[in-house]
Amino acid sequence: MMRMSGRVTSCCAALFLALASVSAVERLNSIDDLKKIYSGQSVPKHTLLLLHWFANIVDIDSNNIIQLTFDPNNDDFGWHYYSNYEQVLDPLPRGYKYYTVGNLLLDKREQLPDYVAHPRAEYAGRNRDRIVFRVRLRNTGRQTWQQIDRVYITQHYGHHRNMTYNPEHTYEITTNLLRQIRKFSVGANQSLRTLRNRYGSNTSDFQLSEIRNIWGNLACLGLLLFIVIEERYNFDQQSASLQSGSTGGNKVVTQPHIPHYNIQGPRQNGWNCETCILILVLICIFVFAILCSLGHSSGRGR
Incomplete structure (x- = not known):
């Protein structure tokens, strides 16, 4: 019985370490x-x-x-x-x-x-x-x-x-x-238009010109900020404007900058299908180890 308990404890410890290793x-x-x-x-x-x-x-x-x-x-x-x-x-x-x-x-x-x-x-x-x-x-x-x-x-x-x-x-x-x-490094030897097209941005030529005028030699950085932050916000605002228009509400004016960053929202967790499968496999191994231990102990009892 003590051996079985030790095996179960070892299995539990191994399972815990395996799960802990899944970042x-x-x-x-x-x-x-x-x-x-x-x-x-x-x-x-x-x-x-x-x-x-x-x-x-x-x-x-x-x-x-x-x-x-x-x-x-x-x-x-x-x-x-x-x-x-x-x-x-x-x-x-x-x-x-x-x-x-x-x-x-x-x-x-x-x-x-x-x-x-x-x-x-x-x-x-x-x-x-x-x-x-x-x-x-x-x-x-x-x-x-x-x-x-x-x-x-x-x-x-x-x-x-x-x-x-x-x-x-x-x-x-x-x-x-x-x-x-x-690719968006300061003084990068490529045009803003090339960067825009490479990363699937819908930034207009007029917006590229504005970014160049505002950011100067940091224009590539300005474009990165626009693609990651501003562009998404403008898209959300346009969607809200269309929805408001379809319901007869007042038109929402798209703002050039996103609000302060402390907007609360649901976080996507890092658990994916592969992680879930790994956890399921580890649980099955754990259960199998317990059953084997019980069977071995029962056999020795006979």
Whole structure:
């Protein structure tokens, strides 16, 4: 009986660890995924500025390996070690570290570009958004080089005395999304029209001209902001206007900017069909292990 109890306990522990390894953090793999979290979600617009800067300061090689171009241990740009004590992210494997950046109250903010450290009023946040990345340390003889294998955007809860990260607004950023954002780099050698067509935007030529006039050499960044944030809001406003017109109501005027970012809405969770199938398989294995243990114990009793 004690052996059976031990086996059941081991099975329970294995099942728990397997379930715990299924990360509930939603992954963003494309600009279209970015659009979704800015539609009805409480995501600061400043996060997109911070993410744009990060995507363009790291190196991504042909094998999709992200390399650091700076040493976070030297406190460049205000990077500092993140302990993950609230367990929002996966536990650290041996030889890895988490780092975070984005606190604009630090003196290091002056090392950041102006569009991040001193953004336009409509894109300023509440200093809650952060980028967290996981670094793998590797020793190659006399040299230690650092490779990034996970990147996240997250934000604090916002309470003055509670500065832990909010798992409901933590997202993993894939290398593919970082590559797409890099296409909108400052001074990118391609036209706004090419970028618009590549990412399926319905931005008009007139709007492209306005973006160019307003943002100047940051026009590519302005287009990214418009595609991810403004364009979605304008579409929603046009839909509301059409619905109002069909019911005889007053016409809704489309506004050029979205309202303040703290709009509450339902969050899409990161659980998909594959995750559900995996959980079902693990439960079946667990039940089978218990039945085997019971049968073995019954056989020995005879």
